[in-house]
Amino acid sequence: MLKRTRIKDILTHEKIGEETLVKGWIRTFRNNQFIALNDGSTIKNIQVVVDFENTDPSILKRLTTGASIAATGVLVESQGRGQSVEINASHVEILGDCDPEKYPLQPKKHSMEFLREISHLRFRTNTFGAVFRIRHALAFGIHKFFNDRGFYYLHTPIITGSDAEGAGEMFRVTTLDPTKPPTNEDGSVNYKKDFFSKETNLTVSGQLEAELGALALSEVYTFGPTFRAENSHTSRHASEFWMIEPEVAFADLNDNMDLAEDMLKYVIAYAMKECPDDIEFLENRLVQLEKQLPQNERSPMPLREKLQFCLDNEFQRLTYTEAIDILRNSKPNKKGKFQFTIEGFGADLQSEHERYLVEKHFKKPVILTDYPAEIKAFYMRRNDDEKTVRAMDILFPGIGEIVGGSQREERLEVLEKRMEEMDIPKHEMEWFLDTRRFGTVEHSGFGLGFERLIMFVTGIANIRDVIPFPRTPGNAGF
Ligand code: 4AD
Ligand code: MG
Numbered sequence: 001m002l003k004r005t006r007i008k009d010i011l012t013h014e015k016i017g018e019e020t021l022v023k024g025w026i027r028t029f030r031n032n033q034f035i036a037l038n039d040g041s042t043i044k045n046i047q048v049v050v051d052f053e054n055t056d057p058s059i060l061k062r063l064t065t066g067a068s069i070a071a072t073g074v075l076v077e078s079q080g081r082g083q084s085v086e087i088n089a090s091h092v093e094i095l096g097d098c099d100p101e102k103y104p105l106q107p108k109k110h111s112m113e114f115l116r117e118i119s120h121l122r123f124r125t126n127t128f129g130a131v132f133r134i135r136h137a138l139a140f141g142i143h144k145f146f147n148d149r150g151f152y153y154l155h156t157p158i159i160t161g162s163d164a165e166g167a168g169e170m171f172r173v174t175t176l177d178p179t180k181p182p183t184n185e186d187g188s189v190n191y192k193k194d195f196f197s198k199e200t201n202l203t204v205s206g207q208l209e210a211e212l213g214a215l216a217l218s219e220v221y222t223f224g225p226t227f228r229a230e231n232s233h234t235s236r237h238a239s240e241f242w243m244i245e246p247e248v249a250f251a252d253l254n255d256n257m258d259l260a261e262d263m264l265k266y267v268i269a270y271a272m273k274e275c276p277d278d279i280e281f282l283e284n285r286l287v288q289l290e291k292q293l294p295q296n297e298r299s300p301m302p303l304r305e306k307l308q309f310c311l312d313n314e315f316q317r318l319t320y321t322e323a324i325d326i327l328r329n330s331k332p333n334k335k336g337k338f339q340f341t342i343e344g345f346g347a348d349l350q351s352e353h354e355r356y357l358v359e360k361h362f363k364k365p366v367i368l369t370d371y372p373a374e375i376k377a378f379y380m381r382r383n384d385d386e387k388t389v390r391a392m393d394i395l396f397p398g399i400g401e402i403v404g405g406s407q408r409e410e411r412l413e414v415l416e417k418r419m420e421e422m423d424i425p426k427h428e429m430e431w432f433l434d435t436r437r438f439g440t441v442e443h444s445g446f447g448l449g450f451e452r453l454i455m456f457v458t459g460i461a462n463i464r465d466v467i468p469f470p471r472t473p474g475n476a477g478f
Pocket of ligand 2: 403404
């Protein structure tokens with residue numbers, strides 16, 4: 001029996017004259033004769049030519065947009081324009097009907113908002129097919145990058161009993177009955193009676209556990225889902241997102257920046273190599289979309305040029321203090337155009353400031369280092385100035401912060417002092433402190449927001465459209 005060939009393989013190998021079985025979903029059916037069929041293996045459709053004179057009219061009627069079919073026939077050179085080969089179907093079988101009156105995806109442009117409401121079907125559009133093929137390529141590229149460099153993929157827990165990262169609000173994990181939880185004598189909830197005999201949450205980051213791994217295996221990385229119950233309604237925040245967190249022993253902040261820059265360039269190049277058709281499609285989509293915008297709001301470069309530019313240029317590295325000077329003296333700051341005016345050292349940078357630095361001032365990716373200790377996490381290594389820490393954030397055009405990382409505080413006394421100052425419960429973190437007690441070493445790591453990377457590579461403007469089923473405040477559909 002003839003085996004199914006994927007459309008991507010048919011179009012790659014072009015075995016003219018060969019009997020071919022193809023299966024997929026109908027995108028369009030024209031002139032009672034030409035089916036544009038897609039199976040998701042590539043953005044390209046294959047044209048299936050139906051011999052309508054010898055096909056049962058009841059079958060022809062069922063060849064509608066969205067229906068799934070199996071078609072068998074000889075692969076021939078195409079007579080028409082738009083494709084080099086097509087299948088001369090000798091047999092067409094309907095696998096699953098699709099009522100065109102009810103099918104929400106019509107062969108026309110739909111808004112991204114509408115498609116979000118039908119996230120279960122949006123995979124079938126060109127745009128989302130392209131996005132999720134690229135998402136796969138980036139994930140695979142990340143694993144390949146780290147594996148090729150001898151890193152170990154470490155699975156850090158998703159349910160965690162430590163709430164010390166301080167990166168954001170956490171989602172509680174409990175099996176207690178919310179209407180009548182067991183209580184202590186003072187009326188507070190008795191979590192000793194909860195499933196894990198303690199309070200637990202979904203992780204906001206695998207970093208602390210990754211550090212434990214790195215301080216034995218030297219090079220590790222995590223790649224998993226993380227959860228933040230922040231009430232952020234932006235196009236760059238999701239409540240559930242995926243993060244890549246390498247952690248490296250015997251590495252300082254410069255090594256960390258080199259690793260992050262190498263990784264970003266590697267995976268962007270990898271996606272460009274693996275998904276050229278998808279990226280070309282998304283580039284053209286963006287050009288069309290931006291035609292409605294005034295010139296100064298359009299992207300300065302087409303998508304592929306932007307990606308190539310990112311590969312060809314060194315990221316600009318400067319300290320937070322230097323960045324504050326640039327921002328304080330910038331036109332928008334002086335003219336009161338920023339929503340948050342920069343007064344001086346200590347200001348937390350908002351996305352408007354990050355984007356000014358990247359898009360207007362340097363016009364390329366930027367790595368900011370040595371932030372004020374007050375606005376960063378407890379585990380970052382304190383500098384000799386006692387004011388700043390060995391932190392780094394990587395800022396990307398159109399995205400803002402894409403990576404956050406640091407050299408870690410490896411000195412036990414300094415770390416303990418910092419935890420006391422920041423009210424971090426030390427007794428719950430003895431396991432973390434132990435690594436500083438027993439053979440501590442210099443080490444560093446960072447977290448890359450996977451969805452933000454996908455936004456950059458695809459040019460998709462909203463994080464809700466680069467993850468299959470987005471979770472955001474007020475929304476956990478599907
Ligand atoms: O800067 P963050 O909070 O850093 C950490 O969690 C560290 N523990 C990482 C480490 O050093 N191992 O988050 C890291 C990155 C951000 O730069 C951003 O790209 C992404 O994660 N991110 C989000 N992405 C989508 N939605 C959110 N709500 C995000 N919060 C952070
Ligand atoms: Mg951050």
